[in-house]
Amino acid sequence: MSIQSKDAVLKVLRGEKPDHVPNFSGMGSITLHGIQQLGYRFNEIHGDARKMADSAASTHRLFGFESAIVPFDMGVVAESLGAGMKYYEKADLGQIIYPTMTRKLVDRSTVTVPEGMSEADAKTFVMKEIENQITNYQLQKPADVAQAGRIPIVLEALRILKRELGEDVAIGSWTLGPFTELGQIMDLEVLLKLSAKKPDVVNRRLQFMVEYLTEVIQLYIEAGADFITVREMGATASILSPRMFKSLVLPNLQALFGRINRVPTVLHICGDTNPIIELMAQSGASALSIDQMNRLNESRAKLSNVILLGNYKPFGAPFCEGQPEEVEEMIRQSIEQGADGVWPGCDLWPVVPPENMRAMMAAMKKYGVKSG
């Protein structure tokens, strides 16, 4: 009997019993091997719907990975709001550099320092000015969200995936969370300080992001996403205190997840999530995704009824640099520690050797099929 991938993924996300532990992701899961077989360059798959969809599908087609996810970079929503992007067109063939923001709506480039000001005074001036701009900037949704920036490309890629792969494989999409997304369009350093000094100001901005992300996510769902992942890594306990997570970040995550009812949702936070895992469970997401810094067995014990996805390390050794048998052992541990779905702690690092991808998928057949 063939493995029922889509069925297993959706069952896990709905809290039902699947026939096997699925091996999938809600975040970027493309391989350089797959992209090169298609004859594409890494920098061109972010701005072309066909190439984006083919790249996302290739991980399933080549290795049997149990989901297909778009987009791959973290700039889509920020760009649709007016942030400037860079795509590294000149990068060497096969060099992996993800698109980044070159200009935020509010950052050091939007402040002009008066002539003749000393270096010390200029630093203070810039910080104060950015603080003012973050407080007063008139954030506006694009007139037509479906046509803003690369959102139409992501939507078309989702439609292609749904059409060509959607019978058998779960199609997913993702956005950043409200807090992390705000840090993509406004100076992060000042934003972090304001979160401590003037949380009300930051909260008002976060409410805008909740509204906007809801609209983007609804479009992704209409285009074919079977599930949605929200990545709020900027609010990890490696950066923010659990106290601030609870008062500032969590209410806005709850508002966002409260508005997405039509498909299952996943909240992903990387870095140290041990002190906030129970708060994450209050977010309203259908499942939680954590990375290798989370002590999965402890989280499992704390949250017996919560769906936990994790938490192998998708870069370095062993996944990208180890032997296939080490990859197999890594997957065995994830299942043993209580992951409901085997899932990476971040984007799959695309340089993963094909033999390690194959070893990972083979390990699922060995350890992930539930008896009885």
Place this chain on the structure above:
Amino acid sequence: MATAEQQADILERLKNGVIEYDEESVVKASHEALETGMDAYQAVMDGLAAGMDVVGAYFANGEYFVPEVLMCADALYAGLHLLRPHIKMDTEKMIKGSVVIGTVEGDIHDIGKNLVKMMFEVAGFTVHDLGRDVPLDNFVEKYMETDSDIICMSAMMTTTMIGMPVVIEKVRAKNPRAKIMIGGAPINEDIAQKWGADGTGKDAPNALQEALNMIGVLRDLGDQFKAERVQKEWGADGLLDATKP
């Protein structure tokens, strides 16, 4: 001249002002330090930097998080800007090093890098800051151009740190004894060692932790530099003269 008690009091207020991120208090104590004729270098190292040492411990213990540390850094800078112009260049006491620093190509996260930079400035280094999203060759070029002692590279994301071994290899080809430090959320000692870097923050869960740990690393390195600086001689091709010790 201030009495010993007055000096101790001023140092204590500089230190606590940084810890409590109280810029006003740091500014006031810095002015007093200058007015009473205190040694500005001592005020920076035993006042401001000592405060940041405590902040580092608070961060490691989970008492402080990034927003708090950033506010502490602002308080430190407020004092540093006042005190630094009054530091007398004392070759015996001070590190005369030069460092090239930047966040690698594809990565625009520079909070950790900026904190590391601040620590170098506090310690008296000349800092060549390449900023963020720095093309890999620029690290090598700037290092050769400025004849610096250290290259520091930062990456926040696993998707960008892969550029680091490329730079390390290129720098080592030019100068096998170059000091290279790497840092950032995904970097740990194992990775640093594997890639042939000379150092990273101990157990650093992220770039910030490294920045704070680096104060200690720098103090150790300082003595080494003084010795090496004297011996170092560059050949005409930009390579170290292999015949020299």
